[in-house]
Amino acid sequence: MESGMKAVKIAVLVMGILILLGTAVIIGTVIKRATSGGSVAAGPDKAFVSLLDEPAGTSIAAIAPLNDRMAVHLRGGGPDRVLLIDPATGAVTGRISLAR
DSSP: OHHHHHHHHHHHHHHHHHHHHHHHHHHHHHHHHHHOOOOOOOOGGGOOOOOOOOOTTOEEEEEEEETTEEEEEEESSSSOEEEEEOTTTOOEEEEEEOOO
């Protein structure tokens, strides 16, 4: 009977340590996500304006989030192209031309 209680005590101790480690990981993850400034979510309070200097006849075909940037697919006014825009500043940070 003594050895059975010893096994239960060890199991309880190990499970308690696992609970504490799991809680520490969850708290650390929440703090890391709360303090990182790389949010792409744009709401009414995080709106931005970006004036794209593109040729006449250009239209926006699609917009997609890309990590801390926005990818804007443009058609017309020349070959199709993708612009990378920084939502924090509205500046164009990259340009990819698509060959026809």
